[in-house]
């Protein structure tokens with residue numbers, strides 16, 4: 001399909017846009033470097049106003065036929081799309097490992113299977129959404145989930161394949177057509193997704209990819225009045241900008257944003273289990289929105305918990321994400337490294353104590369040691385702001401009430417973790433104000449469940465029915481049960 005190809009770790013991948021079923025090159029490009037060793041991976045197309053316009057027009061042109069199909073008619077296309085992702089599993093793994101620094105093993109065992117499920121699960125779930133009846137004494141209501149139109153999807157660099165398919169799956173299954181703007185620091189797996197869609201025979205224009213920067217390409221896309229929905233995952237400042245741009249056209253937005261989630265360890269917790277899960281918070285070098293990054297530990301067990309977690313952290317294998325044995329890889333970009341270390345420096349200058357880490361790791365320029373800071377006040381910058389790197393904080397508490405107060409004491413409200421005797425931990429978890437919280441566990445995800453944040457962590461929910469509520473125009477077709485005769489004297 002394409003002639004302009006990059007060779008990234010032996011994988012042929014297009015640096016171009018994918019518009020109306022065709023590859024389209026850009027005169028303007030930007031450089032893409034690997035976070036592992038900073039080598040140049042290639043030049044990626046920067047989408048212009050013309051590219052954004054062409055993608056929206058292609059998506060509009062594809063909409064009537066795609067939206068008229070039933071969910072059952074769309075399902076085979078989407079199942080084939082997932083199969084084509086599966087056929088390219090190895091290439092997806094190598095690309096995201098090289099451009100985003102995600103562990104190859106995590107890609108293979110976690111991300112690629114989840115990306116496939118993101119497509120097939122919603123294609124199946126869409127079958128169950130058609131025509132939900134509501135029967136009252138007066139009327140029969142046919143509640144339809146109609147496709148909304150052209151959906152703009154904007155995703156961040158920490159999980160480009162997983163998050164793009166998480167939105168594409170339900171948006172396409174519902175009968176919308178899509179324009180995806182991938183993250184400019186990790187754009188390659190989204191480009192390969194276009195190859196998978198093409199091979200699956202998705203009709204031209206149903207799924208389009210326009211590469212480019214956020215402030216350039218992304219801003220043009222989300223400001224366009226022809227867009228019916230914007231689904232965004234990323235940072236709070238960008239979300240505020242997007243909400244205003246979309247708001248100017250009264251376009252609904254779904255915003256999945258950052259977090260500063262509490263990791264609560266109650267006095268009756270299984271300390272070793274909690275500590276082992278604690279070390280998992282360094283996964284993806286801490287660049288995970290839903291990680292529990294603020295440890296709140298009962299004062300009576302704090303020393304034992306710190307010793308147990310230190311043990312796990314010291315054994316973490318830090319290195320090249322392409323190696324099977326590696327557990328913690330690099331930080332996405334030199335700018336992000338500076339940002340992460342800046343948080344640590346300011347915290348230490350303000351009196352924080354470094355329990356472990358706190359500096360660069362010698363493996364490479366974009367590596368930072370897993371870090372834990374303590375001796376902090378709730379108002380400290382490091383307690384209040386998302387670092388998005390391998391830097392955690394630890395505070396102690398003396399009572400459940402104090403734990404809950406600290407847990408709720410930031411402007412974020414994405415997730416949480418609570419370790420303790422199950423009934424006790426479940427009770428404390430109920431009072432933590434977040435979109436979700438894991439009791440004695442971490443990261444269990446079910447696509448039927450709602451996912452999203454409160455406060456600064458986001459607006460709206462995706463997942464299960466909630467994805468379809470967002471991506472559909474919900475319509476009530478009212479059919480009276482008794483003959484209806486117009487009359488001004490009657491209501």
Ligand SMILES: NC(=O)c1ccc[n+]([C@@H]2O[C@H](COP(=O)([O-])OP(=O)(O)OC[C@H]3O[C@@H](n4cnc5c(N)ncnc54)[C@H](O)[C@@H]3O)[C@@H](O)[C@H]2O)c1
Pocket residue numbers: 154155156157158159163181182183184212213214215217218219220222233234235236238239241242256257258259288289290386388414453457458
């Ligand atoms: N809640 C979640 O589900 C979730 C998941 C992953 C990441 N995140 C969050 O994402 C952030 C990290 O990602 P990031 O640094 O790439 O975020 P970011 O907000 O800088 O960028 C995200 C995406 O938005 C685009 N963008 C930037 N400015 C834009 C504009 N004006 N108009 C349109 N698009 C624009 C970028 O190009 C990128 O594709 C963290 O805050 C993290 O917590 C949240």
Ligand SMILES: O=C/C=C/C=C(\O)C(=O)O
Pocket residue numbers: 158159163166287288289290445451
């Ligand atoms: O880093 C962010 C991870 C987000 C995860 C999801 O959106 C999900 O599991 O659906």
